[in-house]
Structure formats: C-alpha cells, structure tokens
Amino acid sequence: MSSEPQFLSFKGLKQYTPEDGWGHVNSILQSHTQTPSAPGHPATSEHHQPQHHNTVPDNVPTLTETPEQASRTTSPIFDPLIHELFEQLRVPPSDELTQTWRTIAAEVNLLTERMALQRELQERLQKLDHELVNLRGTILSHLSDVQQAADQQLSSARLRAEVSALAQTKLSAKLKT
DSSP, rough: SSOOOOOOOOTEEEEEETTTTEEHHHHHHHHHHOOOOOOHHHHHHHHHHHHHHEEEEEEEETTTHHHHHHHOOOOTTHHHHHHHHHHHHHHHOHHHHHHHHHHHHHHHHHHHHHHHHHHHHHHHHHHHHHHHHHHHHHHHHHHHHHHHHHHHHHHHHHHHHHHHHHHHHHHHHHOOO
C-alpha cells in the first residue's frame, strides 16, 4: 500500500487544514489537485511537498460511488484483499441463514404478543378473583343476616308458643275450678 493518506469523501464531510480552516472535503481535494505546478512559482515550490501528503489520486473510490464505478477504477494503491472484503460485504447472506433468522424474529414477535396477552389475562384473572372474594363476602354477610332474622323469628315463635301454652294452661285451670 502507498504511504499517501487516502480519503473517503461524501456529502457533509469536513476537514480542517491550517491554511484554509474548516472546509468541505470535496472542495479541499479539488483545491489541492488544481494548484498550479509552475516550476518557477515560489508558492508552488514551497507548498508542493505538504500538498503531496494531502492530495488524493483521482481513482480513489468514495462512499457515494456505486460498486460498478469502484470496480472500474483499478489502482495499485488498493489492496485486493480489501476489495474482496468489500465485495463480500455487498453479497447478501445465504438464504438458509436469513430464513432461520426471519423465523426466529417471527417467533420472538409471537412470543412477545403471547406474553403481553398472558399478562393481560392474568390481570383480568386477578380482578375476577378479587370480585369473587368480594361477592363471597357479600353473600356470606347476607346469609348471616338471614340466619339472624330466622333465629329471631324462631325465638319469637317459641316465645309465642310458650306464652300460648301457658295461657292455655291457666285458662283451662280457671275454667275447671
């Protein structure tokens, strides 16, 4: 690989240079590649070496290039292994693996839905259990009230029966004498 730095250029990327300050990479690259190269020009001879470190060859692919454009540019600067790596990254994964992950994702979604439904049903069941406990308590309270009323009626009936029996005995004793 070359000792020259390589730049990836895309919209919005900025670079700081001491001479120019912050600027867009594309404009900085164009300004460095379009500098005059007159041998007698003093500014060119002074700044030619530092600009050599910042210049980018024309065949450097950028992030915005399509794979066809990148494959058309062949340069001794680029490592073929890196090129192969980028080609492998562009190839979609195998169908069996993709299908398995899609199945897993669908099952996880279904599990999540079922767990949410389970929580909702458990909450509803807890509410129903609470209502059932309250209803049982209310029914037992009413049964207790009915039992007390029946006991009271029974004791009143016994008292009446005793009073009636006593009155009958006294009346019969008076009538016999």
